[in-house]
Amino acid sequence: MASSTALICETEAWKDLKGHLEEIKKTHLRDLLSDANRCQQMMVEFDGLMLDYSRQRATVETMDKLLSLAKAAQLTEKIRRMFKGEHINTTEDRSVLHVALRAPKDAVIKSNGENVVPQVWGVLEQIKIFSERIRSGSWVGATGKPLKDVIVVGIGGSFLGPLFVHTALQTDPEAVDCAKGRQLRFLANVDPVDVARNINGLNPETTLVVVVSKTFTTAETMLNARTLRDWIIKALGGSAVPKHMVAVSTNHVKVEMFGIDPRNAFSIWSWVGGRYSVCSAVGVLPLSLQYGFSVVEKFLKGASSIDQHFRSTPFEKNIPVLLGLLSVWNVSFLGHPARAILPYSQALEKFAPHIQQVSMESNGKGVSIDGLPLPFETGEIDFGEPGTNGQHSFYQLIHQGRVIPCDFIGTVKSQQPVHLKREEVSNHDELMSNFFAQPDALAYGKTPEELQKENVSENLIPHKTFSGNRPSLSLLLPELSAYTVGQLLAIYEHRVAVQGFVWGINSFDQWGVELGKVLATQVRKQLHSSRTQGTAPEGFNFSTTTLLKRYLETNPKPEI
Numbered sequence: 001m002a003s004s005t006a007l008i009c010e011t012e013a014w015k016d017l018k019g020h021l022e023e024i025k026k027t028h029l030r031d032l033l034s035d036a037n038r039c040q041q042m043m044v045e046f047d048g049l050m051l052d053y054s055r056q057r058a059t060v061e062t063m064d065k066l067l068s069l070a071k072a073a074q075l076t077e078k079i080r081r082m083f084k085g086e087h088i089n090t091t092e093d094r095s096v097l098h099v100a101l102r103a104p105k106d107a108v109i110k111s112n113g114e115n116v117v118p119q120v121w122g123v124l125e126q127i128k129i130f131s132e133r134i135r136s137g138s139w140v141g142a143t144g145k146p147l148k149d150v151i152v153v154g155i156g157g158s159f160l161g162p163l164f165v166h167t168a169l170q171t172d173p174e175a176v177d178c179a180k181g182r183q184l185r186f187l188a189n190v191d192p193v194d195v196a197r198n199i200n201g202l203n204p205e206t207t208l209v210v211v212v213s214k215t216f217t218t219a220e221t222m223l224n225a226r227t228l229r230d231w232i233i234k235a236l237g238g239s240a241v242p243k244h245m246v247a248v249s250t251n252h253v254k255v256e257m258f259g260i261d262p263r264n265a266f267s268i269w270s271w272v273g274g275r276y277s278v279c280s281a282v283g284v285l286p287l288s289l290q291y292g293f294s295v296v297e298k299f300l301k302g303a304s305s306i307d308q309h310f311r312s313t314p315f316e317k318n319i320p321v322l323l324g325l326l327s328v329w330n331v332s333f334l335g336h337p338a339r340a341i342l343p344y345s346q347a348l349e350k351f352a353p354h355i356q357q358v359s360m361e362s363n364g365k366g367v368s369i370d371g372l373p374l375p376f377e378t379g380e381i382d383f384g385e386p387g388t389n390g391q392h393s394f395y396q397l398i399h400q401g402r403v404i405p406c407d408f409i410g411t412v413k414s415q416q417p418v419h420l421k422r423e424e425v426s427n428h429d430e431l432m433s434n435f436f437a438q439p440d441a442l443a444y445g446k447t448p449e450e451l452q453k454e455n456v457s458e459n460l461i462p463h464k465t466f467s468g469n470r471p472s473l474s475l476l477l478p479e480l481s482a483y484t485v486g487q488l489l490a491i492y493e494h495r496v497a498v499q500g501f502v503w504g505i506n507s508f509d510q511w512g513v514e515l516g517k518v519l520a521t522q523v524r525k526q527l528h529s530s531r532t533q534g535t536a537p538e539g540f541n542f543s544t545t546t547l548l549k550r551y552l553e554t555n556p557k558p559e560i
């Protein structure tokens, strides 16, 4: 329902920035970077992290105007309302309290008048006890063997975050030590290929299946869960299911109906959005099974540290706020629709896919929180790959084609230092040389005059010219550990929220994913009736009917 609340683009602060844009367009990063005073003001340190945003196409004046925009958007008030548990997800009438998932035990965070922190810690305790039983071998499977392998079945927010954190910890020396002899796999896609890959080489006797679904209704997850249940029953009999399957969900009734012992159901709550759920049992249970609860606790502490910083630091030094405002600047004023997330860390290879969901499912909206059509676009296209791999793939476009603001993420120390004596630099130094060089290559570019001085032939000068003036920011972490992974996660979660708060949208619903699900249900019904009754596809347009006919004609009825 529309209300009379003004859209952010109607405020003086927004209009002022539009005017200021003309000034910024006249500048080049080459010149902006020569002002050490400006650059110094664009560096922020907190709890071991260092953010350098001096390569953004912004001046100190731009930052002042963005802070005025934050004021016009009532950002302080919106952040306060989130932490207070108010129902800021208005279309679903819910609080948004992922910050409660990593709050200290004595914190008080209320949803609907009730302090949720004791519930959170109750489930954390349950996970601690359960994961220790599994890891120590005191909990055994149906044939008396310890369960050393875990398959997590889940999709979207019940998959991407835990996979990102698992991938980041897999090579962390402390975590590696704790994971000896154990395997953690993720089954997300309903594609039978993903099922086959997941069970390949695993023995049901030593496997625990964790079904993760907030709703316990997601079609892909439930089908994959049934498939793995059959896999267990076929090998070990029906009575093995409660010993080999547990669940994470809000819906304990459905969990029990599925055949999972309700005592082995780990709760999440309606106030945790799927894509913000990695700090709930969704991530904490699988990660504790693999690495032990004490490692995962450090991850939660890292996230909590950023929550405190986000909640209490003045905006001019507040990392998620600055990042969010700069993203609004890049998208809505400079007109850059994409953002590249480029970790110079192979262990962060699943970070961009996770942030893709956090950001694109949150901020890809067409109306304001009050239901008014937006005359500007929100959200951005997030993508990324670890450096240096990406350099040999899509960086060409970023250097000489489209302008795509880049996030460079690096670590001072490597998880796995490799240094062969005969090499001049270690692998990590080599990696980080690129982390330091790329932002300057993007910012400065290379002029025709410089090329002439290098005696480049005239015909190649246009091809070898780099316009430069391409924005990026650098985030330097001391190391990649459970703690800093938690920090990184929370920084991006809050950055996305800041963007949504400023744009005036609801970043916490996802109605856009529903229509496709409804249409798939119609197709599913049609496939079923065609298979069982031989009916021809009907009720679809010419295109879909033709494709369905081809599929049915050439894909024989599967053996059940």
Ligand SMILES: O=P(O)(O)OC[C@H]1O[C@H](O)[C@H](O)[C@@H](O)[C@@H]1O
Binding pocket: 155, 156, 157, 158, 212, 213, 214, 215, 216, 217, 218, 221, 274, 275, 361, 510, 513
């Ligand atoms: O956890 P589940 O209820 O199974 O939901 C899994 C996912 O599916 C939905 O379609 C949403 O787009 C995601 O936000 C959600 O994380």
